[in-house]
Amino acid sequence: MDAERAIELLPWYVNGGLEPDERREVADALAASADVRRELAEVRRAFELHGYRLEPDVLLDYVLGLEPEGVSRETVERLAGILPTLREELDLVREGLEALGSVGPDATTGRPMPKVGEPWRRWAVAASLLAAAFLAAWAWSSHRLSLRTQELQLVRGRLEAVDSERAELSRHVDDLRAGTDVGGLVSADLTVADVFPAGTVLRGGDAAPDATTIVPRGAERAVLLLNSRLPETSRVSNLVLRDGGGVEVWRSREPVRRGEHGEFALLLPLADLTSGDYTLELLGGAEEAPTVLEVYRLRLG
């Protein structure tokens, strides 16, 4: 494929709309041509412009009738008039608010939101009907509520287990950083792997863009020490684990933190993952549009 055609196809390379053969050809053109790579950066700028999103808090403030931080209500309205995706998000947030009924309070003043005026007789009739419906549904709902309560107890149990596991991992990582008790880490249920990003050049050797770290499945869990070439000032946000097909299987819910030596630590539950190739992506950069800063290739097996 020549560079000109590859450049024309770049928007669909980015949005995932190419056939596998075309996708491979565009990837080859990218590897071969600096012009195509420059154009790819421009295509991403265009996506970020046309796919622009406002922070969820801005949408929520707008729908709640508040003044969003950093963006005027008028700008939100102008953008909603232009961007269908933003319009749709605003509609969803608005519908959610309406579904809650008289949510009530203004988030800053605490004043109740004005209710739609209705003659008191209508309310009386509606209340009677509701009471009848309530009685009819009571037996059924009490059963459902019981299930919900049990479900919540399960959730609480899971949260406690997660917190306990997190504390355990923190202790292990602290031990490792202190250079002590390393032997105790590699046990029957826990292994440690030192992982380098794809494309790392080690001690003057050749670049190894496809370097894959093999994580043995003997243990139940693995602590991955993800080495990074990023400067200390780089803003990092999340880690994303994808399977061999590129499908996201896990994403960290909280921002990852860098260790004393610039590494990131991750506890991987091997028992929950099937054998095969995985890609771990470290995201960061601009808060509104994070990009992949480092890619780590793993093979479980």
Add this chain to the structure above:
Amino acid sequence: MQKAVEEFIQSYLDGERDAVAQVDGWILAAARPYRRRIRDDWEDVVQETRLEVFRALGRGEFRGEAQLKTYVFRVVSHTCLDHLRRGERWKWTELVEGAVDTRVVERMNPVRRVGVETAELVARVLEQVPEECRSLWAMLVAGLSYREMGRAVGASEGALRVRVLRCRKRALELRDRLEGGVTEA
């Protein structure tokens, strides 16, 4: 925070039936509109939201500045919107295969990236972009292939690709021209 609210939250955290039912009702109501978009994942997202609410209230993150119901509405909306946005393929696709190191691309690009775009600048640029271009790029953002787009706009695939290229150049030229003269409200 009012004492009654504190007690209600404690009841919820203790798993008392009425409190759990009340909060769960709010969560389900606020999450329901997203069901048609999230589809098969909706139950998982609702469960994720329950965890978020439980965790946030357990950590004392609700400080009583708004009503509890409004706070829950915010948590639900955040979780659902995050889930929807996570599914946008264009943010990740190029990187799945690792064919390109984006940091290299960014260094080669002499123009600042748009990631920190202000809302006002985006509005001004897109207002001046022709409707046809906005429509084509909206389809791209939605993940349509060029064959699907060609059928939708009644254009040959070749003509469509050239149109998209021209629209892209025009929008970015506008953006670069307007940048610098814009301040956010």
